[in-house]
Amino acid sequence: MKVIKIDKAQFADGYKALQKVYKLFGPVKEKAFYNFKELVDGRQADLSFQNTRLSPKSIVFPQSEDMFTYTLDEASKDANQLKPVPEKNESRAVIGIRPCDAKAISLVRMNFDTQEYKDPYWLNLFNATTFVGLACDSPCQSCFCTTAGCGPYHEDGLDILLSDQTDHFLAKELTDKGAKLMKAAGWKTKATAGLEDKKKTAESKITAKISTDNLSGADTLALYNANFWEDASFACINCGTCTFVCPTCWCFDIQDEVHAKNGKRMRNWDSCMFPIFTVHTTGHNPRETKLHRVRQRFMHKLKYFVDKYEKGIMCVGCGRCVSQCPVNIDIRKISELMNKQASKNICAVQK
Amino acid sequence: MDNPYLPYSVRIDEIITESEDRSLKTFKFVFLNSEDEARFAYQAGQFAELSIAGKGEIPIGIASSPVEKGFIKFTVNKAGVVTSHLHNMKTGDIMGVRGPLGNCYPWEKLEGKNVLIVGGGFAFTTLRSSIIYMLDSANRPKFKDITVVYGARTPGMLLYKDELIEWEKRDDINVHITVDGTDDPSWKYNVGFVPPITEQKAPQGNEDSYAIVCGPPIMIKFTQPVLEKLGYDHNHIILSLENRMKCGIGMCGRCNIGRELVCKDGPVFSLSEVNQTPREY
Numbered sequence A: 001m002k003v004i005k006i007d008k009a010q011f012a013d014g015y016k017a018l019q020k021v022y023k024l025f026g027p028v029k030e031k032a033f034y035n036f037k038e039l040v041d042g043r044q045a046d047l048s049f050q051n052t053r054l055s056p057k058s059i060v061f062p063q064s065e066d067m068f069t070y071t072l073d074e075a076s077k078d079a080n081q082l083k084p085v086p087e088k089n090e091s092r093a094v095i096g097i098r099p100c101d102a103k104a105i106s107l108v109r110m111n112f113d114t115q116e117y118k119d120p121y122w123l124n125l126f127n128a129t130t131f132v133g134l135a136c137d138s139p140c141q142s143c144f145c146t147t148a149g150c151g152p153y154h155e156d157g158l159d160i161l162l163s164d165q166t167d168h169f170l171a172k173e174l175t176d177k178g179a180k181l182m183k184a185a186g187w188k189t190k191a192t193a194g195l196e197d198k199k200k201t202a203e204s205k206i207t208a209k210i211s212t213d214n215l216s217g218a219d220t221l222a223l224y225n226a227n228f229w230e231d232a233s234f235a236c237i238n239c240g241t242c243t244f245v246c247p248t249c250w251c252f253d254i255q256d257e258v259h260a261k262n263g264k265r266m267r268n269w270d271s272c273m274f275p276i277f278t279v280h281t282t283g284h285n286p287r288e289t290k291l292h293r294v295r296q297r298f299m300h301k302l303k304y305f306v307d308k309y310e311k312g313i314m315c316v317g318c319g320r321c322v323s324q325c326p327v328n329i330d331i332r333k334i335s336e337l338m339n340k341q342a343s344k345n346i347c348a349v350q351k
Numbered sequence B: 001m002d003n004p005y006l007p008y009s010v011r012i013d014e015i016i017t018e019s020e021d022r023s024l025k026t027f028k029f030v031f032l033n034s035e036d037e038a039r040f041a042y043q044a045g046q047f048a049e050l051s052i053a054g055k056g057e058i059p060i061g062i063a064s065s066p067v068e069k070g071f072i073k074f075t076v077n078k079a080g081v082v083t084s085h086l087h088n089m090k091t092g093d094i095m096g097v098r099g100p101l102g103n104c105y106p107w108e109k110l111e112g113k114n115v116l117i118v119g120g121g122f123a124f125t126t127l128r129s130s131i132i133y134m135l136d137s138a139n140r141p142k143f144k145d146i147t148v149v150y151g152a153r154t155p156g157m158l159l160y161k162d163e164l165i166e167w168e169k170r171d172d173i174n175v176h177i178t179v180d181g182t183d184d185p186s187w188k189y190n191v192g193f194v195p196p197i198t199e200q201k202a203p204q205g206n207e208d209s210y211a212i213v214c215g216p217p218i219m220i221k222f223t224q225p226v227l228e229k230l231g232y233d234h235n236h237i238i239l240s241l242e243n244r245m246k247c248g249i250g251m252c253g254r255c256n257i258g259r260e261l262v263c264k265d266g267p268v269f270s271l272s273e274v275n276q277t278p279r280e281y
Helices: A008-021 A099-112 A120-127 A176-185 A196-205 A220-224 A229-233 A241-245 A290-309 A320-324 A331-350 B035-039 B081-087 B121-135 B161-169 B194-201 B217-230 B271-275
Strands: A003-007 A023-030 A033-038 A064-071 A092-097 A129-134 A160-165 A168-173 A252-259 A262-269 B008-017 B024-031 B047-052 B056-061 B072-077 B094-101 B114-120 B146-152 B174-179 B209-214 B237-240 B268-270
Touching: A003 A008, A008 A023, A008 A168, A008 A176, A092 A099, A099 A120, A099 A129, A120 A129, A129 A176, A160 A176, A160 A196, A168 A176, A220 A290, A220 A331, A229 A290, A229 A331, A241 A320, A252 B056, A290 A331, A320 A331, B008 B035, B024 B081, B047 B072, B047 B081, B056 B072, B056 B081, B056 B121, B072 B081, B072 B121, B114 B121, B114 B194, B114 B217, B121 B146, B121 B161, B121 B209, B146 B194, B161 B174, B174 B194, B194 B217, B209 B217, B217 B237, B237 B271, B268 B271
Parallel strands: A023 A092, A092 A129, A129 A160, B114 B146, B114 B209, B146 B174, B209 B237
Antiparallel strands: A003 A168, A023 A033, A064 A262, A160 A168, A252 A262, B008 B024, B008 B094, B024 B072, B047 B056, B047 B094, B237 B268
C-alpha cells in the first residue's frame, strides 16, 4: 500500500485537476456549523473542521430521492406506468470524510446490498463515489469510536486515508479507486514516513467508551424486557434528531407526489422515533409508546444488528446523537445498562 | 442492475365484490407484458405490493394459486388511501404489481403430512391459494388429510363462497365453515368463533400434522391454546404475520419484529420462531 506526500501548497492544483473528472463533495462551514456539500465553482473542502453536524450519508443516500416518474394523462400510451429515473453514475469523490462516517457507509451497505436484492439507487451512488478520508487528530469529547469497532485512523470503507502533518498531508492509497484519484490529482511524491505514530496518539485521545462486550451472547427477550427502558426513554420527545444525524440510520419512507398529471415516486429519510412509522391502517401500532420506539432504536443498533450480521454493533462512535439530543439521551449510558443486563443473563445461563 | 422497486404493469381484468358490505373485493390482474408472468413465479403464502401511480403501494397476500395460470388475484379490504382508490378503479385500468415478496408456507415440510388450515375473516386469501394448490390433482397425493376451519362474522362476509360450496362436496378435504352469528334460518353450517369450532372439529395433532393459522390477532391469540391442547407442536404451528411495510424487500426498516423482518424473513413464521421475537406486530 503506497503512501504519498502532498504538500499543502500542491493541494489546490490537485483540486482543480480533480474537479475536471469528479463531482466533488467536502466539508464546508455554513454559519456556525460544518456540513458536507457539493463543491462547485472551485470551492475547496475546509479540512480544518472537527466534525460535521450532519453525517455525510446523504452523499450516497439523499434525504429525498426520486425513484420513478409517470404520467397520469390517460391520453398517453404510458399512462400510470412507472419509469425509473436515469441512473446517476458520474464519478464522484468525497474529500475529508471522517473514518467513522466511512465505516458507517460500509455498515449501511449490508442493508442495501444483499444476496436477494440490490438497491440500485444506493449502490449506483456508492459505486460511483471515491471516499477520501481524513484521519481525526483532535476528536470531539463525545467521540467513542475506538470502542465502537472503529478509530480515528480506521480504514474500512475508505479508498484513501489522509493524515494532516501540519505543512503536508500523508495519503495512504487503500484501493484501486483511490489510486486512480491520486493519479487524476497528480499527487505522486512517495512519502518516507508512515501514519503509525500519529495514529497511536490520536487513539489515545479518545477516552469515552461504549460497553458492548456481553451483547452478542445475550438473550434478546431478556434485554427487551429489562426494566430500565422506562427510565431510559422517559425524557425522549421523539424528535428524531438522533436518527437524522446518525450515519448508520438508513430507514426510509416511499411516497407518491403528483403535480397536475405528472407524478413521481420518491423515497425520503424516515425515523423509527415517529409513531406513524409502524402504525397499521387499522390504527393498531405495534410500537405504540415512546418506550417501544426508543427501545427499538437501541436494540436495533446494539443487539438485532449484532445478531443478524455478526459484524459488531451498528454504531461507529461519531457521537452526533450524544451531542445533539435535546434531552441528553446518551447511547453510551444505554449500552452500559444493556451490557450490565446482558451479563446478568449470561451468568444466569451459566449457573 | 434489476430494480426491485419497479412494479410489473398489469391490467385489471375482473373485479368481484366478495362481501355483503362491499368492503372486500377481489381483483384479477393480467400482465401487460406476457413474459412478466414467468418472472412473477410465486408459491402459496407469498405477498406482493399493489402499486397505483399517484397513490402508492400496499402489501397484499396473493390469493390466486401457483397452479392457476394466466392471471393473478388479490382480495383487498377497503381501508386506507391506496385500497380506497383501488376499490373505485374499473376493469381495464392499468396499475402495477411488485413481487412476489416474502417467504411461502413451508411446502417441503408440509408434504406427506396432515394439514389443518385455520382462517378467519379476510385473512383467508393466501389460505385459499394454498387449498387450491393442495387440491390440484398433481399435488393432492403429496398430502395426507386436509382439514379447513374458516370463519367470518356473518355468512355475507365469507370469501370465495362458490369455492367453499365446492370444497364442501369433495371427499378429499374436510371443510368446516362457521360464522360468529347469523339470523338466517336456512344457515346449515356452524355458528361460533373459530377457536371453539377448531376445538370441536379439528383432528388431533401429532408429529405428522401441521396447522397453518391466518386471521385477526384476536383469533390467533385464542386459537393457539386450542392447538396446543390438540397436540400441535409450536414448530408445527405456522403463522403468517403482517406489519406496516413500504419496500417489501427488507430495506426500509419498519416491519421488523426483533431481528426478523416480516417482509423478507417472513411473513410466514412458525410459532416457535415468533416466540423468540418481541412480537411487535
